[in-house]
Amino acid sequence: MPHTLPLTAPAVCSLPETFYSRIRPEPLAQPYWVAQNHALAAEMGLRPSEIFDNPDNLLYLAGSAPAYDPVPIATVYSGHQFGVYVRQLGDGRAALLGDSTGGGQRREWQLKGAGKTPYSRFADGRAVLRSSIREYLCSEAMHGLGIATTRALALTGSNDAVYREEAETAAVVTRIAPSFIRFGHFEYLYHTGQHHNLPVLADFLIEHHFPECREADNPYLAFFQTVSQRTAELIAAWQSVGFCHGVMNTDNMSALGLTIDYGPFGFLDHYDRRHVCNHSDSGGRYAYNEQPYVAHWNLSRFASCLLPLVPEGALIDELERFPEAFQTAYTAKMRAKIGLQTEEKTDGELIGDMFAALQGSKVDFTLFFRHLANVGNTHGEPLPQDLAALFQGPADAFVHWIGRYRGRLRAENSNPETRAERMNAVNPLYVLRNYLLEQAIEQAKNGDFREIERLHRCMQNPFEARREFADFAERPPEWAGGICVSCSS
Template sequence: MTHILSLHTPAFAQLPESFYRRVSPEPLNQPYWVAQNHTLAAEIGMPSEMFSDGMLAYLSGSAAHYDPAPIASVYSGHQFGVYVRQLGDGRAMLLGDWFDPAGGRWEWQLKGAGKTPYSRFADGRAVLRSSIREYLCSEAMHGLGIPTTRALALAGSDDAVYREEAETAAVVTRVAPSFIRFGHFEYLYHNGRHEQIATLADFLIEHHFPDCRQAENPYFALFQQISQRTADLVAAWQSVGFCHGVLNTDNMSVLGLTIDYGPFGFLDAYDRRHICNHSDTGGRYAYNEQPYVVHWNLSRLASCLLPLVSESALIDELERFPDLFQTAYANKMRAKLGLQTEQKGDDELIADMFTALQSRKIDFTLYFRHLADVGNRHDDPLPEALMALFHGPTESFIAWIGRYRGRLRAENSDPAARKMQMHAVNPLYVLRNYLLEQAIAQAKNGDYREIERLHRCLQNPFAEQKAFADFAEAAPDWAAQICVSCSS
């Protein structure tokens, strides 16, 4: 059966040809399905029979013909703080655009379908291990309500790909309104193509930020909106204990999407200094550093807009970022704590809580879930499940609980209503690394059922689902030994 897909020429191809190169996928030998995202397919209006044999060939880079011809874009970026003159889509290629029933445009990319002119030190392939991680985490983030690229399908092959050792190949089909990064602007600016900075900014305004057209300076308005989206994004990451792992500027989306899932991780035991990337020996991208490094990344983007926006205006906007982030973060945390009002001491209340959690390395996800069972009254017994996380109460936490309960009483908080509200924003399930490791181990033996189970569970991470009780447990001791690096 042939595929029934008809993608449109990508809007990105309207840009000058110096922005990209046309490429051809490299076929896999005997590709097979690993995962199919029927939920996303339905959301974007794909026909029910799309996951056919013909579509398998198409989405594994193995079709005989591609129309429109795929393209790979060029960009640069700061990697671990060091500018790299040319990067680009070294493992990804843009197939085309799809319009959903509401008229929304989705770019489709294959990741792992072979070399492009921008492939560096590698073969353009992706391995099954890292592809499963991206497929599941992008959909897990969507389930949490955090802006992200999405994953439509995952194909595999027994073809060998070499990283630290020989592994098998895989191709992820990922979709997003746009994959444009901070690094696209950096490439133009640092290569002296200043006239094309306006070309790219105009493209973004036309397709993704149309309200900027009415501003006195549309380019400054564009930067303001990117800054706000970025602040909201990193606040959302912090609120669920998500560590990206490699926040280089080329991994930053101008649309405020979580993009490029490599050495990511969700906090198990709370540690503000947690480093999820084994390659990050200096802790540049540690959990508590994410708001600061994202701010620094925005300053790199701002410098690229100097041909279009005054330096003073850009500096003023950059100086606003800490407040943008703190406002977004405080709002997230108040909701997680079930607080109804904003008060002067909120920042201190939140900070002191995390100090108490830090001393015992408390499970981040389960803590907030069990906190919903705390009563308002001083003499209400503390929930057993909550105290079990501490292995016995600590003086600092008991003192904090007293302040918290006082705040709840001052708000006349209704415990039942508060619990419902807190459960609606505090997930019971997150994509813990040990769960991924288990799914990957089974997939290497040709068993993909755990991938499907995790995907189904994480579509609704806030509602308790008895069928997935094993996903709601704290990480086992061996999980602390999991090593995730940039090759992941």
């Protein structure tokens, strides 16, 4: 039977062909389903049974269909990788299949790992099962946390060999997003002298994603302001849940302010502001505490590409507003995480001192905020036992901080019970820790995909405690500290 995927030609194809190349996915032998996202399918106005019970849909989403209509495309972009400009990158293993319009929103469908494209350079265009499980689960986990992200509709696998450090099996993720356009698309046009195409791409984004910018005196400046604000809010959200992207190159920065390209990511286990989740990042460029600064730097690279469209002074002014925009968004997130309902000028200092007190004590980042919800208002009251047990180092500075915190709670007449409810509604109990992924990956290598499905169900609602997921809410085991992820992960 023919495929039943509701795809139309990508809107990106309305752009000149200098933006993309038409491609043909490379088939995998005997593909099979690894994971199916029924919840996302329903959000997209699709009936999961019609999507996932059709063997031709399986072939289509594994890059293995005998024919593709519309013809898939790969887009070209460049970018700064670890601060060094690389002229041509592009969709080296991504195939944009088409768009759908169900659920009241236009979405792009993209296969990741479907073979070589004109932009693969010396790579094979494939993705391995290990990294594909990580992307499938983390994009959905971030959505569960309420953080802007690309999504994952399906994951297919094959026993075809793919060689990284060792032979692994192939996989393809079906990624979904309103748009996959990145800062790097603008960099490519600017640095290759195609300045006449910069307004073409900007107009396309304004038309489809930023219509509110049309009425501005300078729509392109309004566009940059919106991208900057969305980026500030995105990084603030990352910091608030302890998420480390790992490879914040400009080609991995979404023009829509989405989390995109899940490679060597990681959630903080114990709090360490200097934590580096990517083994390939030997200099710590993308450490947890550096992410806001890197985002600002990346925006400056993006802004430089808009110089033919926006006066330099206006772009500089907007860039100078970014630190305040980030700090405002971040402080609001953290204020909610510690249960404060009123705003004080000293909130930033209170939050900063809290983290200073945690540094070096190996306190679990996620569980800390859940257990902080149990702190009462009474001065001198002992720390709740489960909170005190998190400290594996000196807690004197934190005990001093708790006194200030309780004083603040009393000043706003905070009710402990309702405050705990508010805090638990914004502080996840479950995050996608690397050791949980490692366990799911090891089972999947043996053909058992049940842990992938269980993690997915849990991460759809990471705030509500559920007995069936009690093992996901525990502190990581000792061996978790030895997990190493890199740019090949």
